[in-house]
Amino acid sequence: MDEEQWSMFMKELRGPGEEEEPELRKGFSLDLWGRLSESGLFASLSDMGRDGGAGLKTAVRRVRELGRTSPDRGLTFSAVTQLASTVYCLRGFASKELQERYLPAAEAGTAIGGHAITEAAAGSDVMNMATTATLRGDTYVLDGTKRFITNAPVASTLVVYAKTVEDGEEKGLSAFLVETAWPGVDTSRAMPTAGLRSSPIGEVLLEEVEVPTSHRIGYSGAGLLILDQVMKREILLAFAGNIGEMERLVQRSVDHVNEREQFGTSIGSNQLVANRIVESQIAIELGGALIESIADRIDGFDEMTIPIAAAKIFISEANVASVLNAIQVHGGNGYLETSPLPIDLMDALPGAIYSGSNDLLRTKIATMLGIVN
């Protein structure tokens, strides 16, 4: 694995000054994506093999570093989606043929991917999805509409999760590798989110899309099992990125409170001001340690549902708190349009919503603890 390439890219990213940041984040930058791809990030899982291990931990480390180094949270988010939805999913569950065909471009970053799960009536209630994949001969015909699909507007491939219908019977969910250029696939409708604006997100319309059976990932009806595993990795990576982002903010805040003076001294001398940064660092320690622990155990045999849910809840909420603290610490300057902090806030907010709503995850933990409702 090429650590050198990665280090070089990190060095590059440390380049642009503070003033340039907000511009970077207004829309998806193909150029930036290209440079990220060349760094080898998307090939981080390549020594995952069939036994898990080092590849995922490398990816986690790199995504955290990306969050710490890059001012562009949307880019990190899209990158995590590429890794979890497509690279991990193909490596973990797809046939050799499918891997040979699609992994090279996915790992080179030249083909952008995402996964189409959510629908208007199926967010947390994923089983309520209405998109169907009906088997006709040796082709599945996919019909339905997905929304809030990260990367969809720029994706070449999508892993689509749909209700499998074979011989008139519903067989549960299955996962399908779909190329967005195929007839019947429409990814033109981008959704105007309030934050993460440099991460393209949109609707996916599937109208009588013909998918050969070779493109079904895993067995028929195995979609929920695959999704469960994929989402665990997505959470691990996404919230590792969040930790990195929090670390970036702490660094920036430390610099600021040392420079800014009021009442004849640096504002960092004020215990309460310093404490805001300390709180963020405490959360980084806790969240970071949990992420490391999960990365160590996730390919093993431990029950991971509670630690993963706990990490997600804790880090997403700490992420928002840390931005609020940073704004507080930066005072009026943190409230300007030219400051990256308000954008960071809008970028941090959806963490409590995507990959499982925090409210429902808390309920899930309660259920797993055996608390009767």
Added chain:
Amino acid sequence: MHVVGGGSGGWSLRSDRILEARDEEPAASTGPGFGVYRALKSPRLIGECVSLLDRGGVAALVPASAADGYFDQVVRQVAHFAESRDTAGDTAAGGILALPTSGSTGSPKLVAIPAEGIVRFMEWGKRYFGFDASTVSLSLSPWNFDVSLLDTWAVLAAGGTVVAADAARLQDTDYLRRLVFEHRPTFLQTVPSTLDALVKAIAEDDVQESVTGLVLTGGVAAQVTRGAAARRFPSAVFYNVYGATEVNDCSIQELSAREFAEADTLPLGEPITGCDIVLGLPEGGHVPVDHAGDAEGEVLVRTPWMALGYLMDGALHPLPAVEVEGHRTLYPMKDRVSCTAGRLTYLGRRDRTVKIRGQRIDLDEIEQAARRTGLAGMACAWIGEEGSDAELHLAYTTAEHAPRPASGLQVRMQLSRLLPSFAMPNRLHLFDRPFPLNGNGKPDLPMIKKQTEGK
């Protein structure tokens, strides 16, 4: 051809008075004492059904476009049922017309309508609407819908003419227009979707004076559509009719063109002669509609042409029934209505359809299935926990006369033959004593849930 009803005399239905019909053999599967037909509008179809009913047999009508798998399932069921009737000597009781109804549990569910009831219904239709040899009825709905008993069977029995519109072509406005202008119908029965199609097919100023009676049934039609219809059929008297496949029609409201066009919602009207309509009050108790004053409640009905029950798994199963003192067994319509001076207005549906893991299931049907296994006396179903991790619970009491309580395993095995996997209860709770009851004499669900959690 005759339809002989016990004691009511014979009726002849002349197939030469069916116009625009498809001149094909109805796709069918027949055997001793039964016939299952795809309901394409061919004149021979009615004839075959009638002669089968005459002989005391079972005639089942299946949607013309039904999947082969569905058709075959119906054939198996009807054949089995016909054989058991024959063995039991039930054919003397008269023929049975079986029409499909929707069930959410996967396998075909047919409503079994006795020939005797059909005869009474046709008599009512003729009297009420004045059907005679000059009547021209445009039959818009498929013949596997019970509404055809009025717009086709009753009209033919009275010597009238039926224009058999191809239900699959109603969106073809040229076709529909031609039927109307060429045949100049005097009677139209519509459901909201066919009323819509009619209004689309006929231009605003192309009035049809020939129509003297227009019935709307089977749901709520938008006011805009009703207004458009009233303008196109200026000589018509309008009727809103309320019913269900299980009971056919039970109430009717006659309306002027103005009322039909302008009312926000059409009243369901008053009970049809011979029909008994009772309101089940929310606080408990029942009151017949003609004594109700101002009230709101659930509709329970009995009609002279009520179905005998459902044909499922090859056997006849009784309709859900409610016993109210002073009345013969009533059928719960699962609708809520308000009543003023004997006149009913529709308020909304009352059913227990829920979604679990993305699939719709009907809790009432699951409870019925549990009882049908013969292993449960009373059964109560509910969904526990929200969202994707929802579970379907079933509490049940031991069946009467059972030597010992049925085990959860037995119940699950038997139920799995009646229900698709997504509708199967996940948690079973055996009650070794009768269910606690609420004020209405119905199982007290909250109490039952509490008691099962306590275990």
Added chain:
Amino acid sequence: MSTINEVKDYITEKFAKDISSEDLPSDIDLNATGILTSVSTVQLLGWCGRTYRIPINSIPIDPDVLKTPEGIAKFIDSHRVGADK
């Protein structure tokens, strides 16, 4: 205790308390009888992974295999760490 008995113990304890482990037939269709749903199959798989040290996230899994207690036991026995492949 044999694998299949452990499987039956787990299933009846977790999903069907109304059935005793000994009474659960080895070939009962767990989906058709509502004992295992698509969602609870995920839970079952997690248990298999933890209890028998099976790397469930990196082997292809055919849900049909998990339909009966004997199918589950076979799956476990053929994938558990230390199994002869």
